[in-house]
Amino acid sequence: MSLEDGWWRGPGLDALLAGTAALERGLLSGLHALGLAPLVHGQPAWPFDVRVSQAMLTLDASHARQLGLVLALLVAGLLAGLLAALLRWPLHAHRASASCLGLAAASLAGAAWSWPASTLLWAPAVPTSFHSLPAQAQALGALQGRRLYEQHCAGCHGANGDGDGPLAAQGPRWPPTFNRSLLWRRSDGELFWHVRHGMRDGEGRPTMPALPGSLPDDAAWALIAWLQLHTAGQQLARAGEWQLPLAAPALDVDCDGAAPRRLRELRGQRLRIVALAPGQPALREDPRFQTVTLSAAPRVQSEGCRAVSEAGWQAYALAAGVASEALAGTEFLVDRGGWLRARRRPDDAPWSDAMLVCRGSGSAPMPAPGADGLDRLLARMDAEPVRPVRGGRLH
Ligand code: HEC
Numbered sequence: 001m002s003l004e005d006g007w008w009r010g011p012g013l014d015a016l017l018a019g020t021a022a023l024e025r026g027l028l029s030g031l032h033a034l035g036l037a038p039l040v041h042g043q044p045a046w047p048f049d050v051r052v053s054q055a056m057l058t059l060d061a062s063h064a065r066q067l068g069l070v071l072a073l074l075v076a077g078l079l080a081g082l083l084a085a086l087l088r089w090p091l092h093a094h095r096a097s098a099s100c101l102g103l104a105a106a107s108l109a110g111a112a113w114s115w116p117a118s119t120l121l122w123a124p125a126v127p128t129s130f131h132s133l134p135a136q137a138q139a140l141g142a143l144q145g146r147r148l149y150e151q152h153c154a155g156c157h158g159a160n161g162d163g164d165g166p167l168a169a170q171g172p173r174w175p176p177t178f179n180r181s182l183l184w185r186r187s188d189g190e191l192f193w194h195v196r197h198g199m200r201d202g203e204g205r206p207t208m209p210a211l212p213g214s215l216p217d218d219a220a221w222a223l224i225a226w227l228q229l230h231t232a233g234q235q236l237a238r239a240g241e242w243q244l245p246l247a248a249p250a251l252d253v254d255c256d257g258a259a260p261r262r263l264r265e266l267r268g269q270r271l272r273i274v275a276l277a278p279g280q281p282a283l284r285e286d287p288r289f290q291t292v293t294l295s296a297a298p299r300v301q302s303e304g305c306r307a308v309s310e311a312g313w314q315a316y317a318l319a320a321g322v323a324s325e326a327l328a329g330t331e332f333l334v335d336r337g338g339w340l341r342a343r344r345r346p347d348d349a350p351w352s353d354a355m356l357v358c359r360g361s362g363s364a365p366m367p368a369p370g371a372d373g374l375d376r377l378l379a380r381m382d383a384e385p386v387r388p389v390r391g392g393r394l395h
Helices: 011-033 054-059 061-088 094-114 135-152 188-197 217-239 310-320 373-383
Strands: 050-052 122-124 206-208 252-255 271-275 290-295 305-308 331-334 340-344
Touching: 011 050, 011 054, 011 061, 054 061, 061 094, 135 217, 135 310, 188 217, 217 310, 271 310, 290 310, 331 373, 340 373
Parallel strands: 271 290, 290 305
Antiparallel strands: 050 122, 252 305, 271 331, 331 340
C-alpha cells in the first residue's frame, strides 16, 4: 500500500476531516460564548457564509494533502512563535529566540503560499449549517414524515422524490430528485434551512416555497429525517445497495433488564438488528456480534438486548425500502462505526458477503480457511470501513 492511496485515504484523511470539523465547531462554540453567534432555531447560528467543504476533501486527495500541509505549517508556525516568546522573555536567550521567530515566519509564509484555492476549500453555508438533527426528530419523522411529505412536498417532488410531481413544471426551476446524492451533499442543518425558509434563484425569484410558518421547526426536522431514510430505502429497493452510507437509525435499547441505553452507546461493537413480529421466536445468539431484537409491540423475551418502538420499526422499514408489515424477519448488520452495512431478508439464503449492501473503501481481505459466509461478510465489513462523512459532516 503506497503512502499516496494508503495513509491519505485512510487515517490521514479521517484525522483531517475530524480536525477541520472540530475547528469549526470549536470556533462556533467560542463565538457563541462571546455572544457573537446567537441562537437561531434553537442552536447557535454559524455567522459566516462559507464553511470548509468536507465533500471536496474526500473527493480530491491532492487538495486534502495540501490542506493537511497548510494546517501542519500553521501549527508549526504557532508553536515556533510561542517558543520564540518563551526564549526571549523569561529565558533571555535572544539568539535562539530570533531563530525560532525566523522559523515561525517561514512556516506561516509557507502556509500562506500553499493556501488551497477557495473554490475547493469553501462550500456555501447558512446560519443553520452546523445545527444537528434533534434526537426526537427521527422518531417523529418515521411516524409522521410520510403524511407531512404528501401534504406539503409531493406535489412538486413526486410521490417517491424523483422530482416528477404534478406541479413540478410550474416554477422557474425543476425540483431536483432526492434519489441521487443531493441529500448526502448537504448537512442536516442546510437541508433544514432550505425547507424552513424556502429557496430562491440567482435573480431572487422563489424556486421553492418555505414550509408553512404555522408548522413548528420540529416538522421541518421530521421531514428531513424521513426523507433521508426514505431515499436510502429507495436506493436499496432500486439499486440493491445503499450507495451512500446510512447511520443505523436511533433506538433505545434495553439489555438484560439494565437501564435503557441509546443504540449509539453500543458503538464499537458489531451489532445485528433483527426485526421480529410479536409472536416470532428470538434468533440464536452469535458471539460474533451483539444481537438487538427490534419489535413494534412488546414481546416475550427473557434475555439479550431489545428495542420496543413503533417509530424504530418504521425507521428500519423505511431504510430497508419495504412496507412496515414486510419488515418482520429482516436482519441488519451494523459495523463498529455505527453504519448499516448488510441486510438479510426473511427468505434469503444464509448470510454471505453478497449481502454487504453498503460497501466501504479498502480492499477485500483474503478469506481465512474454513470461514463461513458470515465470517467473510464480517471480515469485509471490518476491512472496508465507511468514510465518516455525511452531508460533508462527520456523523
Ligand atoms: C412548488 C414546488 C415545491 C414544493 C411544494 C416543495 N419543493 Fe422542494 N424544491 C423545489 C425546487 C424547484 C427546488 C430546487 C430549488 C433551487 O435549487 O433553487 C427544491 C429543492 C428542495 C431541496 C434541496 C435543497 C438543497 O439544499 O439543494 C429539498 C431538501 C427540498 N426541496 C425539500 C422539500 C420539502 C421537504 C418540501 C415540503 C415541505 C418541499 N421541498 C416542497 C420545489 C418545491
